Structures are given as C-alpha cells and as structure tokens.
Amino acid sequence: MTGFGITHNPGRGTFRRLQVLRAWCLTPHMRRVVLSGPELAGFAFYRQGLGPYVKLLVPPANFKDPGWPRFDAAGAIEGPVAERPVVRTYTVRDFDEALQELTIDFVLHGDDGPASRWAIRAEPGDSIALLERGFSQPHGVDRYLFIGDHTALPAIAQSLESLPDDSKGQAVICLHDAADKQPLRAPPGLSLTWLIDEGPIGFAAVMQAVQQPLTAQGEHIFLWVGAEASLARSLRAYAKNELGLPRDQHSILNYWRQGFAEGAFERSG
Ligand SMILES: Cc1cc2nc3c(=O)[nH]c(=O)nc-3n(C[C@H](O)[C@H](O)[C@H](O)COP(=O)(O)OP(=O)(O)OC[C@H]3O[C@@H](n4cnc5c(N)ncnc54)[C@H](O)[C@@H]3O)c2cc1C
Structure with a gap:
C-alpha cells in the first residue's frame, strides 16, 4: 500500500465457539487466556494491522457450556437463551496459525464487569465465543x-x-x-x-x-x-x-x- 491513509476493517465476521486452553496471570492485574477449538479454522488475523480486535460473547457466570445464541440478519442476538452472554471488545494479542491458538489479555478490574469476572476464573475447558471485527492500518x-x-x-x-x-x-x-x-x-x-x-x-x-x-x-x-x-x-x-x-x-x-x-x-x- 502506498500513499498516506488508514484502512479500517470493521467487518462483522464469523461467530466461533472456542475453549480455554490455558490461562495464567501475566502481572497482578492482567490475565492471559489462550483460546482454541475447531471453529478457529479460517480466522483472519491481520498481523500488520494496529490493535486487531474481536467481539467476545462472554457467558454468564456458572455456565460452563452455555446455550449459544443465534443471530438475526442484522447481527442482533436472537433468543431464546436462558441467560444471554454479554458482548465485550478485546484485542487479539496474538494468533498462532500453525497451532490454532488465539491469545487475549484481560485487565482484571474486579467482579463488577462480566468479562473481568470471567477472566479471573477462566480455566481450561471453559467456553467463550467471538465475532471477528476489525483493525486499523495507517499507511505512509x-x-x-x-x-x-x-x-x-x-x-x-x-x-x-x-x-x-x-x-x-x-x-x-x-x-x-x-x-x-x-x-x-x-x-x-x-x-x-x-x-x-x-x-x-x-x-x-x-x-x-x-x-x-x-x-x-x-x-x-x-x-x-x-x-x-x-x-x-x-x-x-x-x-x-x-x-x-x-x-x-x-x-x-x-x-x-x-x-x-x-x-x-x-x-x-
Ligand atoms: C478496540 C478495543 C480493544 C480492547 N482491548 C482490550 C484488551 O485487550 N484487554 C482489556 O482488558 N480490555 C480491552 N478493552 C477494554 C474492554 O473492552 C473494557 O474494559 C470492557 O468494559 C470490559 O468489560 P467488563 O465486562 O469487564 O466490564 P463492563 O461490564 O463493561 O463494566 C463494568 C464496570 O467496570 C468498569 N470498567 C470497565 N473496564 C475497566 C477497567 N479496565 N478498569 C477499571 N474499571 C473498568 C466500568 O466503568 C463499569 O463501571 C478494549 C476496548 C476496545 C474498544
């Protein structure tokens, strides 16, 4: 790409159900969660983009294997699900295509946020889902x-x-x-x-x-x-x-x- 400018890619992407492979605290308030699963196949990671991010669907507390929702034509969550997951935005810290592992680093800010609460307790085998979203890429x-x-x-x-x-x-x-x-x-x-x-x-x-x-x-x-x-x-x-x-x-x-x-x-x- 030549010239100056910025490419945004805010695409809606594919709904993927994933499992926690590993999780550990990098520092006192940051927990790294490595996700994997067959539905990662074809995940598009724009390594050269700045801050590629996804929308995570974080399951309600105590749902180890939630009944995941369906989506209507506009991308809105369709029911019925007993307790809906919440949608939260997170950076793809890394994606290892060969190993099919996707890494997300969560700030642990307490139990008042569903994503922070989920991350603190995340352990191998837990479910979460994501929708691919986008990144920005400036040129020149x-x-x-x-x-x-x-x-x-x-x-x-x-x-x-x-x-x-x-x-x-x-x-x-x-x-x-x-x-x-x-x-x-x-x-x-x-x-x-x-x-x-x-x-x-x-x-x-x-x-x-x-x-x-x-x-x-x-x-x-x-x-x-x-x-x-x-x-x-x-x-x-x-x-x-x-x-x-x-x-x-x-x-x-x-x-x-x-x-x-x-x-x-x-x-x-
Ligand atoms: C493009 C993008 C990428 C992002 N990438 C990451 C990432 O990789 N890692 C990451 O940890 N966050 C990231 N965030 C921020 C994250 O989406 C928010 O912090 C989100 O609100 C966390 O959701 P929650 O369910 O934990 O809390 P929420 O339910 O959204 O909020 C509950 C309460 O917690 C407070 N709160 C939320 N976040 C914080 C915080 N960090 N510190 C203190 N209080 C807080 C809110 O003000 C609210 O009062 C990203 C945001 C964007 C837009």
Whole structure:
C-alpha cells in the first residue's frame, strides 16, 4: 500500500465457539487466556494491522457450556437463551496459525464487569465465543504516537511487534501499578514511556510525557489512543482543535468508561 491513509476493517465476521486452553496471570492485574477449538479454522488475523480486535460473547457466570445464541440478519442476538452472554471488545494479542491458538489479555478490574469476572476464573475447558471485527492500518506514517492505559497495553504491544523495524515514534502507557509493566518488543526507533500513578492519569501528565512536539512540519504523524473515555475525549479535542489532524491521521477510541458497562457509551464520541 502506498500513499498516506488508514484502512479500517470493521467487518462483522464469523461467530466461533472456542475453549480455554490455558490461562495464567501475566502481572497482578492482567490475565492471559489462550483460546482454541475447531471453529478457529479460517480466522483472519491481520498481523500488520494496529490493535486487531474481536467481539467476545462472554457467558454468564456458572455456565460452563452455555446455550449459544443465534443471530438475526442484522447481527442482533436472537433468543431464546436462558441467560444471554454479554458482548465485550478485546484485542487479539496474538494468533498462532500453525497451532490454532488465539491469545487475549484481560485487565482484571474486579467482579463488577462480566468479562473481568470471567477472566479471573477462566480455566481450561471453559467456553467463550467471538465475532471477528476489525483493525486499523495507517499507511505512509513517518512517526507514531501511541497513548494508552492498561486496557490498551495488549493493543500497543501487538502494534509495536507488527510495525516495520524502521518505524519511529513513542508509546506512552499509563498504569496504576508498576508491577503491571511488561517487557515489550518495539522497533529501535520507537521509545517507551511508562506513566505510573495510583490515581487517574490526565491529559496534562500525558502531554508532559510526549517527547517530540506533534506539530512537526512535513511529517506524517499517526496518533493512536485507547483509553478511558475522559482522557480519550481530551486527546480527541486536542487532535482536532489544536493539531488539526485529519481523520486518517488518528484513531482515538474510548476503550472503557468509568461507571458505565460496555454498550452503555459511545466508543468514539
Ligand atoms: C478496540 C478495543 C480493544 C480492547 N482491548 C482490550 C484488551 O485487550 N484487554 C482489556 O482488558 N480490555 C480491552 N478493552 C477494554 C474492554 O473492552 C473494557 O474494559 C470492557 O468494559 C470490559 O468489560 P467488563 O465486562 O469487564 O466490564 P463492563 O461490564 O463493561 O463494566 C463494568 C464496570 O467496570 C468498569 N470498567 C470497565 N473496564 C475497566 C477497567 N479496565 N478498569 C477499571 N474499571 C473498568 C466500568 O466503568 C463499569 O463501571 C478494549 C476496548 C476496545 C474498544
């Protein structure tokens, strides 16, 4: 692909039922779950895309083998199922095509979220399902700036691994606990900055951590953000109003919103 731009692939994809193969805690608040099963056959993993994500259908608690739903023509879940699974968005941290293993890293934020609750207890043999969704792939980028919190760490890690070796830029990763840092493989020209604070990490702290101004003339900058909605909102306003970054030079998503379950808030508003 030549020229500058961004490819989005938000396809609806295929419904696949999978089983947990292995699960363990990478760090105190991040649990890795490796999924497998015959229905993974044909799974399309866009390794070169930034933060490929899927929609997980997380079964209700205590359903080891849920009665999975059917879907109507518009993609909505059709009943009846005794207790519906909830739909949650997660990054494909890795996909091993040869072994047919798909890896997802879950932030453990407590039992108030069905996905976090499921992940804490996940053990081999448990069922879950997914719908393939998408990824974004910018082209012709001179310099990347990734900004994300704990939930975006899987996407940033996957993106840094997938970028060409000569890629340049910075990744700013905000965590509440230094013990949740992970070793990341990044191109040599892409620096990593960890911001650690027990409290919320706001726009000012993030901007202070950015090493090079974003307004460099003649450079094609790509700004990637995955964060709690309030930080994402500030960065979206900054990108639009202060930097005037065109739409194809940023991807800024509300990865979650304080006090709201997924589905109860807009991703990009
Ligand atoms: C494209 C994309 C990719 C994502 N990839 C990942 C990923 O790889 N790993 C990952 O862990 N998350 C990821 N997320 C974020 C994840 O979808 C949300 O955190 C989701 O809300 C978790 O669902 P839940 O059922 O645990 O909680 P919900 O039922 O959605 O929320 C319940 C309560 O928990 C709060 N909450 C939700 N998430 C958090 C959190 N991280 N910390 C503190 N409180 C929280 C909510 O504000 C709410 O009050 C991704 C989001 C997007 C949009």
